Amino acid sequence: MTDHKLQVIPVGGLGEFGMNMTAIRFGDDIIVIDSGMMFPEAELLGVDLVMPDLTYLKENQSHVRALLLTHGHEDHIGAVPFFLSDIDVPVYGTDFTLALVERRLEEYDLERQPRLIPVKPKQIVEIGPFHIEFIHVTHSIVSAVALAITTPLGVIIHTGDFKVDPTPTDNELFDLHTLADYGKRGVLLLLSDSTNSDRPGYTESERAVRPRMEEIFSRAERRIVVACFSSSIHRVQLILDLAQEYGRRVAVVGRSMGSVTEIAHSLGLLDIPDGILLRPQDVMGLPPDKVAVLISGTQGEPMSALSRVAVDNHKHISIDKGDTVVLSSRIIPGNEKPIFRMIDHMARRGADVLYGSMNPPLHVSGHASVEEMKLVLNLVRPRFFMPIHGEFRQLSKHARLAEHLRFAGLEESFIMESGEILEVDTRGARKSGRVPVGRVCIDSGTVDDVVEEMVIRDRRHLSEDGIVLAIIAINRHTGRMESVPEIVSRGFAAAMDDGSEFLANARLVVTKTMEGSNQEEKTDWGVMKEKIRADLKRYIVKETSRRPLIMPVILEV
Ligand SMILES: [Zn+2]
Ligand SMILES: [Zn+2]
Numbered sequence: 001m002t003d004h005k006l007q008v009i010p011v012g013g014l015g016e017f018g019m020n021m022t023a024i025r026f027g028d029d030i031i032v033i034d035s036g037m038m039f040p041e042a043e044l045l046g047v048d049l050v051m052p053d054l055t056y057l058k059e060n061q062s063h064v065r066a067l068l069l070t071h072g073h074e075d076h077i078g079a080v081p082f083f084l085s086d087i088d089v090p091v092y093g094t095d096f097t098l099a100l101v102e103r104r105l106e107e108y109d110l111e112r113q114p115r116l117i118p119v120k121p122k123q124i125v126e127i128g129p130f131h132i133e134f135i136h137v138t139h140s141i142v143s144a145v146a147l148a149i150t151t152p153l154g155v156i157i158h159t160g161d162f163k164v165d166p167t168p169t170d171n172e173l174f175d176l177h178t179l180a181d182y183g184k185r186g187v188l189l190l191l192s193d194s195t196n197s198d199r200p201g202y203t204e205s206e207r208a209v210r211p212r213m214e215e216i217f218s219r220a221e222r223r224i225v226v227a228c229f230s231s232s233i234h235r236v237q238l239i240l241d242l243a244q245e246y247g248r249r250v251a252v253v254g255r256s257m258g259s260v261t262e263i264a265h266s267l268g269l270l271d272i273p274d275g276i277l278l279r280p281q282d283v284m285g286l287p288p289d290k291v292a293v294l295i296s297g298t299q300g301e302p303m304s305a306l307s308r309v310a311v312d313n314h315k316h317i318s319i320d321k322g323d324t325v326v327l328s329s330r331i332i333p334g335n336e337k338p339i340f341r342m343i344d345h346m347a348r349r350g351a352d353v354l355y356g357s358m359n360p361p362l363h364v365s366g367h368a369s370v371e372e373m374k375l376v377l378n379l380v381r382p383r384f385f386m387p388i389h390g391e392f393r394q395l396s397k398h399a400r401l402a403e404h405l406r407f408a409g410l411e412e413s414f415i416m417e418s419g420e421i422l423e424v425d426t427r428g429a430r431k432s433g434r435v436p437v438g439r440v441c442i443d444s445g446t447v448d449d450v451v452e453e454m455v456i457r458d459r460r461h462l463s464e465d466g467i468v469l470a471i472i473a474i475n476r477h478t479g480r481m482e483s484v485p486e487i488v489s490r491g492f493a494a495a496m497d498d499g500s501e502f503l504a505n506a507r508l509v510v511t512k513t514m515e516g517s518n519q520e521e522k523t524d525w526g527v528m529k530e531k532i533r534a535d536l537k538r539y540i541v542k543e544t545s546r547r548p549l550i551m552p553v554i555l556e557v
Pocket of ligand 2: 073
């Protein structure tokens with residue numbers, strides 16, 4: 001049996017940020033760990049989702065046995081619906097992770113019923129030649145696991161995303177004992193999270209956020225609006241607890257914040273004090289010092305609840321002078337522009353906006369710093385090491401770190417990029433060839449010349465469904481439309497008659513979107529383009545069932 005080679009193939013997530021996916025192959029059996037998306041840059045308007053190219057897995061479809069998920073962050077589960085529509089295999093994950101996957105699956109119509117199999121930490125499942133144990137780790141999301149995969153050639157440990165939080169707010173500790181047990185018995189290969197390999201020391205515990213939040217709650221005289229990732233259940237719990245202590249009721253605003261909070265509550269992961277919740281429509285009716293708002297949209301996503309509030313176009317919530325707005329999250333590189341634009345809008349309305357790094361912190365990282373990475377390396381003591389989850393510089397720092405530790409047994413570290421194959425057999429490990437990888441841009445997209453793969457995908461997209469341009473001329477002084485918007489299409493024949501009725505209606509859609517937007521939104525082209533694209537897309541899909549590339553063009557005249 002051991003004449004077979006073991007292959008470890010990062011399909012995405014190495015040398016790039018996001019869309020994590022790793023395939024492990026022994027003989028004719030492949031298991032896949034995670035199926036993530038990449039956060040599309042907010043300026044890349046029109047891109048709904050970027051995910052790894054699945055060519056290799058599709059070509060080897062009959063060998064793929066399962067998809068294993070480490071945790072519920074989008075860079076690990078965001079592409080699951082697309083994965084399952086091509087490759088029909090059972091999906092293993094913890095309850096919370098699978099609940100988030102289900103929520104994503106609801107947005108898509110899969111032909112086959114997905115097979116979601118819940119697992120618990122310490123549970124072992126057998127899939128082909130692999131025995132897989134799930135090991136609880138601490139991270140910024142609850143119910144995160146590492147995987148210990150026993151193969152005929154030895155044990156592979158995949159940490160997933162982690163930090164070593166000695167005082168997690170839910171008291172669920174990192175199961176370092178199990179990790180150490182594997183280390184004692186001998187580990188062939190360690191794959192470990194490299195995100196913060198350039199940060200010395202230890203990442204602060206989630207508890208470190210409390211003092212700053214407490215200070216905000218004790219000082220604020222008017223409304224408090226807190227934005228964080230909806231999956232940060234620890235953070236949501238903290239806000240609920242503080243609101244309770246300081247006599248404020250809490251409204252949960254935004255689709256993802258609402259549904260994730262509900263999921264966590266139903267799984268017993270979130271404790272919601274009785275009577276604390278407030279409907280969003282009741283917020284403005286209560287005295288400002290009696291409410292807090294939990295809202296989604298920390299990254300300045302144009303259609304998110306917080307972005308709408310920032311430009312005063314939210315149905316229920318608005319920000320007034322003296323309100324405190326807290327962005328309890330990190331600024332994902334690439335999102336600075338839309339985030340700062342959103343903050344500007346809120347600052348203009350007189351809000352005190354707290355964001356970025358502060359001491360004590362508003363936000364702590366969910367990823368291990370150098371000392372925690374050392375701890376894991378020392379406990380696992382692998383024969384081979386492959387840093388994962390990071391850009392090349394982070395992977396290479398992590399590899400150096402391992403080499404500096406010089407624990408007995410480490411033969412070699414492999415700094416891999418997505419697509420490279422690490423081959424392991426009884427003689428050792430080595431890089432051996434490549435599989436096709438790349439980025440696939442889902443739905444519609446604009447062209448970013450840095451990413452050539454996208455250009456190719458876009459061209460394919462164009463050749464199949466065509467392109468629709470919406471050209472809007474706006475008067476730079478009044479912010480009003482100078483004329484009826486122009487709709488131009490190529491390679492996209494409107495379904496009905498000569499298409500003139502379709503075009504006239506499309507013009508109407510754009511005009512309505514423009515007229516339905518307030519002055520502040522109209523000055524923010526990012527917001528306007530995204531709104532127009534979304535509304536046009538809805539109309540075109542409904543009328544024609546086709547998905548052309550939609551590009552709004554705004555001309556200032
Ligand atoms: Zn991640
Ligand atoms: Zn994560």
